[in-house]
Amino acid sequence: MFENREAIFTQLKDILVEMFEVEPDDVSEDAHLSDDLDIDSIDAVDLIVRLKELTGKKIAPEEFKSVRTVGDVVTAIEKVVAE
C-alpha cells in the first residue's frame, strides 16, 4: 500500500479527494496544499489522524510542520513508513 513513492501518491490523492472533495486533476506533487487545494491547518490535523490509521504508525504533528505541497506530504509518509 505504501511500498513506493508512486503508490503513496496515488493513495494520498484518493484520500484528499474523499476527505476534502478536491478535484483529482488538481492533485500533483507540486500542488500547494493551502493555495491550490484549499486545505488548511485544521484539515491537516484530520489528515494526520487518517494517515495514522492507515499506516498504523505514530505520526508526530511536528513531522508535518514544514509540509507545504502534496510532494512534501508524500515525503513525510515515506519517512514514517520507513521507520
Added chain:
Amino acid sequence: MSESANTTSATTHIKMPGNRRRDRYWLRLLATATAFSLFGLGGLVLRFVLFPPLKLVYRDQAVRQRKARSMVQWAFKSFIGFMHVTGIYTYRMHGEEKLREPGRLVLANHPSLIDVVFLISRTPNANCIVKASLFRNPFMRGAVTTAGYIPNDDPEKIIAMAAESLRRGESVVLFPEGTRTVPGKALRLQRGAAYMALRAGVTPTLVTIRCNPPMLMKNVPWYSIPKSRPHFEFDITDGEQLIPVRELDETPLAARKITNQLKVYFTEEQAA
C-alpha cells in the same frame, strides 16, 4: 451657448455630492480623533482602575470573567453612543434582541474597524478572539486574561476554546473572514467558524453589516474619514433555516459545506 453652460453646471451638480465635504466634515474629523483617544484612555482605565479590584472582590474566576465582560460591554456601549451623538455616524439595528440570548455564535461580515465594538456592546457575556500578542504584552495581558478572551495563535485551540465557551452558555463573536472585508473583492472565509458551530452544536446567529459610505476600512488611516456621514445597518438573523448544524457531524466536508453557505449568505446580503 446657453446649452453648453447648462451641461457644465449639470456635470458639476452630479459630481458635487461625492467630492464635497458634507455633514459637518471637520466636526466629524475632530470627533473621530477624540474617539480614538478616548478608546485608548478607556482601555487604560479598564485595565488599571476597574479590572484590578475584580481580583479581590470576586474570588470565583467565572464570576470575575462575567463582570469583566459586562464592564467591557458597558464601555463599548458608551463608546458607540459617543460616536453616535458626536455625529460620526448614524446606525440602525434590526433583530438586536437575538444577541441577548445566551450561548450564541455570532458571525458577521467585517466592513469596518468598529464592527466588533458595535457587536460586543449588544452581546452580554461575549467572548471573542484577540491577537495572541496581547497575551504577551505586559499592559494588556491582565485585561485579556481577566475577560477570558481567546488568543488567536493555534487554529485547533481557538476552535476548542470557542466551542467550550459556547457550551458554558457564553456567546462568541467572530468574523469568519478573519480580517476586514475588502470591498469589491470576493469574500474569503476561514473554516474555523463552521468547526465551532459543529463542535458545539450551535446554529450561528448571522449579522450582516453594511456601512455606507464605508468608514475605517482596512488599509485606510483613521483620519481619512468619508466625505459624508456614514450610516451603519445591522441585520441580525437566526441561521436556523440556512444552516442545519445539528444534523451534521464534525467532518472537513461538513465544515466546507457550512462555510460555503455562510459565504453565499454574506455575499448576497452584503450587496443587498
